[in-house]
Amino acid sequence: MAFRLHAAVVLPADPACSVVRDGVVDVDDHGRISFCGPADSAPVGPQAPSETRRLPGILLPGLVNAHAHSPMVLFRGMGGDLPLLRWLREVIWPAEAKLRQGDVLAGMKLGSLEMLSRGVTTSAEMYFHAEQMAAAVLVTGGRAVLGAPIIDLPGMHWRTMLADTERWIDADGLRFGDGDRIELTYAPHSAYMLPVEGLEAIAASAASRDALVQIHVAEAADEDAPQRAEHGSVPALLKKVGLLEGRLLAAHAVHLSDTDIALLAAHGAGVAHCPGSNAKLASGIARLADLRSASVRVGLGTDGPASNDDLDLWEEIQLAAMLARLSTADATAVSAAEALLMATRGGADALGRNDIGALEEGRFADLVHIDIDDPAFATGLDVPDNQLLANLVWAAGSRRVTDVWVAGEHVIEGGESTRVDRAAAQADVAEAAARLR
Numbered sequence: 001m002a003f004r005l006h007a008a009v010v011l012p013a014d015p016a017c018s019v020v021r022d023g024v025v026d027v028d029d030h031g032r033i034s035f036c037g038p039a040d041s042a043p044v045g046p047q048a049p050s051e052t053r054r055l056p057g058i059l060l061p062g063l064v065n066a067h068a069h070s071p072m073v074l075f076r077g078m079g080g081d082l083p084l085l086r087w088l089r090e091v092i093w094p095a096e097a098k099l100r101q102g103d104v105l106a107g108m109k110l111g112s113l114e115m116l117s118r119g120v121t122t123s124a125e126m127y128f129h130a131e132q133m134a135a136a137v138l139v140t141g142g143r144a145v146l147g148a149p150i151i152d153l154p155g156m157h158w159r160t161m162l163a164d165t166e167r168w169i170d171a172d173g174l175r176f177g178d179g180d181r182i183e184l185t186y187a188p189h190s191a192y193m194l195p196v197e198g199l200e201a202i203a204a205s206a207a208s209r210d211a212l213v214q215i216h217v218a219e220a221a222d223e224d225a226p227q228r229a230e231h232g233s234v235p236a237l238l239k240k241v242g243l244l245e246g247r248l249l250a251a252h253a254v255h256l257s258d259t260d261i262a263l264l265a266a267h268g269a270g271v272a273h274c275p276g277s278n279a280k281l282a283s284g285i286a287r288l289a290d291l292r293s294a295s296v297r298v299g300l301g302t303d304g305p306a307s308n309d310d311l312d313l314w315e316e317i318q319l320a321a322m323l324a325r326l327s328t329a330d331a332t333a334v335s336a337a338e339a340l341l342m343a344t345r346g347g348a349d350a351l352g353r354n355d356i357g358a359l360e361e362g363r364f365a366d367l368v369h370i371d372i373d374d375p376a377f378a379t380g381l382d383v384p385d386n387q388l389l390a391n392l393v394w395a396a397g398s399r400r401v402t403d404v405w406v407a408g409e410h411v412i413e414g415g416e417s418t419r420v421d422r423a424a425a426q427a428d429v430a431e432a433a434a435r436l437r
Contacts, residue, residue: 011176031408062121064347067301070111147187179407299347
């Protein structure tokens with residue numbers, strides 16, 4: 001049914017990061033937004049929804065996690081004091097060799113619940129047994145942009161993995177599920193884990209289906225030395241093989257030159273900035289201010305919950321702004337409003353999506369309510385707009401997320417899932433994790 005949410009404050013996530021006092025969001029029968037704006041401008045009479053729910057706090061778009069490996073809740077805390085390549089080779093890859101399909105289903109279900117409860121309605125996922133990830137998200141009611149990794153390792157053949165991706169997209173289409181809950185993508189792991197001919201084949205296949213390609217790019221300084229020696233840089237290689245000509249999401253993008261940034265900008269590539277994981281693994285600080293100055297489309301990602309170690313995008317909002325300020329010695333480098341937009345509208349833009357990430361007519365009604373019964377809002381909502389946004393970003397974060405809607409469906413109510421037993425989901429992960437250890 002169509003309904004109206006009437007909140008004390010609505011944040012539409014428009015480019016100006018406007019603050020709408022006494023705002024209304026109308027949701028139509030198809031789970032899309034039909035109106036967002038001041039209550040005194042809202043439709044009335046037959047044009048207005050018959051049901052209205054009043055909310056005391058702040059209503060904003062669902063956050064977009066632009067890069068995650070959520071089933072890795074199974075490995076949370078393992079190898080937590082190692083640098084990236086040692087962590088992968090000595091801890092994670094041996095553990096992943098024991099994975100079963102049911103493990104990924106359990107991990108993704110709990111990861112999706114964790115994100116939804118923190119106001120993250122969409123996540124871009126790259127992980128094994130991607131069909132199990134899709135099944136889990138369709139159960140929790142979240143939204144995912146996902147792909148199975150394409151990689152070249154002993155026992156893993158990139159041609160077979162590419163063919164599997166092609167078959168799935170050709171069978172089910174790029175999007176499926178109620179409210180387009182699932183979008184399928186190509187997910188080559190990285191330039192250093194694939195031969196050039198593999199990257200070329202993926203670029204051609206994805207372009208022929210107008211599919212998004214997710215790929216790790218320049219995450220650690222020492223991961224891609226052969227590629228840099230031969231091609232100049234990973235972005236330069238991506239251009240040579242044709243990947244920059246299509247829809248591309250570059251995850252991490254830490255170690256970039258000015259030329260690399262210009263390449264990404266010129267080709268409209270998206271970047272998933274993952275400051276928490278990059279800091280924990282000592283991979284480096286991405287050049288966020290320079291990426292934004294070049295008009296690269298930047299969203300925020302948590303990366304995996306075994307390298308972060310959580311899926312709380314509000315922490316990434318804070319870290320992105322703080323590290324940008326610290327690395328540039330400029331306290332104005334990224335404002336609270338700009339950081340919040342990277343987690344909403346910016347994440348959607350990085351994924352090439354114009355149907356999520358903002359409260360605008362025609363976009364999906366992916367919504368989050370922040371309750372204000374918290375010390376962070378002790379000064380109230382009747383403060384200047386920049387102070388209200390600062391209190392939300394710097395002081396409140398995710399802890400007062402109480403209600404979440406995805407495509408108009410109320411999937412989190414009072415902080416808990418309306419669809420899935422969280423305790424049971426946690427028990428499933430505990431059982432699987434014990435075997436994997």
